[in-house]
Amino acid sequence: MVDLVIRGGRVVDPSSRTSSSADLYIQNGKIAGLGGEPRPARRVLNAEGLVVSPGFIDPHTHVDREADENTARCAYLSLAQGVTSIISGNCGGGRMDLDRFYAEIDAGFPLNQAELFGHNALRRHLQIDDIFAPATPAQIKEMERLCAEAMQKGVFGVSFGLGYVPGTSWDEVLALSSIAKRHGRVVAVDTYMDDNYDLENLRQLIGLSRQLKVRVQISHFVYQYGQGVIEEALALMDEARAEGVDIWADSGLYVDWASGISSECFRESYVYSEGFRLSDFLVATGEHAGKRLDDALYRHLRGTKARESVICKTGFEASLLPPFTREYVMPSSDTAPYAPGQGHPQVAGSFAGFFRLVRQSGILPLEEAVYRATLLPARTFGLPGKGSFAVGADADIAVFDYGAIEDCARYPDEGAPDAPAKGVRHVLIGGEFAVEDGKPMNLTLGRSIRA
Numbered sequence: 001m002v003d004l005v006i007r008g009g010r011v012v013d014p015s016s017r018t019s020s021s022a023d024l025y026i027q028n029g030k031i032a033g034l035g036g037e038p039r040p041a042r043r044v045l046n047a048e049g050l051v052v053s054p055g056f057i058d059p060h061t062h063v064d065r066e067a068d069e070n071t072a073r074c075a076y077l078s079l080a081q082g083v084t085s086i087i088s089g090n091c092g093g094g095r096m097d098l099d100r101f102y103a104e105i106d107a108g109f110p111l112n113q114a115e116l117f118g119h120n121a122l123r124r125h126l127q128i129d130d131i132f133a134p135a136t137p138a139q140i141k142e143m144e145r146l147c148a149e150a151m152q153k154g155v156f157g158v159s160f161g162l163g164y165v166p167g168t169s170w171d172e173v174l175a176l177s178s179i180a181k182r183h184g185r186v187v188a189v190d191t192y193m194d195d196n197y198d199l200e201n202l203r204q205l206i207g208l209s210r211q212l213k214v215r216v217q218i219s220h221f222v223y224q225y226g227q228g229v230i231e232e233a234l235a236l237m238d239e240a241r242a243e244g245v246d247i248w249a250d251s252g253l254y255v256d257w258a259s260g261i262s263s264e265c266f267r268e269s270y271v272y273s274e275g276f277r278l279s280d281f282l283v284a285t286g287e288h289a290g291k292r293l294d295d296a297l298y299r300h301l302r303g304t305k306a307r308e309s310v311i312c313k314t315g316f317e318a319s320l321l322p323p324f325t326r327e328y329v330m331p332s333s334d335t336a337p338y339a340p341g342q343g344h345p346q347v348a349g350s351f352a353g354f355f356r357l358v359r360q361s362g363i364l365p366l367e368e369a370v371y372r373a374t375l376l377p378a379r380t381f382g383l384p385g386k387g388s389f390a391v392g393a394d395a396d397i398a399v400f401d402y403g404a405i406e407d408c409a410r411y412p413d414e415g416a417p418d419a420p421a422k423g424v425r426h427v428l429i430g431g432e433f434a435v436e437d438g439k440p441m442n443l444t445l446g447r448s449i450r451a
Ligand SMILES: [Zn+2]
Pocket: 060, 061, 062, 090, 091, 190, 219, 220, 334
């Protein structure tokens, strides 16, 4: 007698990238079998007409803040899309107090959470306050020590947000990447862009991966290269991978990215550069949410509202699909906590939007899309027990209506950025219902995932 059978759904097995009408058995929080002779179960969940997939894994998130209402809501909006595990600490951010962080998650969180060790946060931790200054050799030594310690504690890699700390020396990148390599972990990078066409940093990172033989993950590809060079950037990736370079990427469902107004990426020389108008920038948070920037508002926000987010509406719609035509690209959200009714629709819409896009565009078969959102990130980052229906894998499961799955979130000047997605019927974490019949049941099932 098993605990649960999910009966009669279209079960997608990411390992073979096939689907079949089969029963999925769950016992003690783990996958106990797929198909075969019918087995008795304590509970039967009818999934006829629905797709049964491993829970989605979001490889690029920013859910690092101490637990508060916005963090919990942000995590729930992912769960409502079938996401069961996330990787945070991206773009150089994340937590230095890993023991406390893991304890917070393990006390009960809506999602399973893995963490990267962020270089920008590490610089702040070491009080390197000047973003234009390289770290000294002594500081790099200390970075190496702390990074190795974080690897021991179970982070899945290091992350860089090179656009936020232009003073970063290549020695810093090399030092931390070498430690990731030594531990068999990943180097995730939000690449530095001097302008919208700048591919130099991507070339450098391909060189880094080739030189150290370290796995490199290029973050939110469309946000980096979706303003005019998406094909050129993908061609560089293709070429590198063809010669065996261990480089991968995640990419989102929107072409317009968001960041803090006070961050270096919204510097004057950038927002006033040719090719931009201030009206391309949409305020995402605070009392001015939904407004476009003008000179006065830009100066006001830069000067005083250091925490507000701005969406850079300069992406080309035609850049959205090309990354997903590559087998090494996985969907990601770049999600982060925002106050209710504010923020970027990527938080509530990325994964539902991915499956809606796949259905509407036909760019990928459903089975391939499920693989990209589950086993591909699990393998790339080495998340144990995640992303598959192998016997013994964690029973993190998304059950959804493929004909109806849909993102409902909109940009703040067009609608509600935090409107929950539709079409995801049930979500299980560790064999328990986190979402049942579209309603939240238990938002404390997630646990830390450690390397
Ligand atoms: Zn990010």
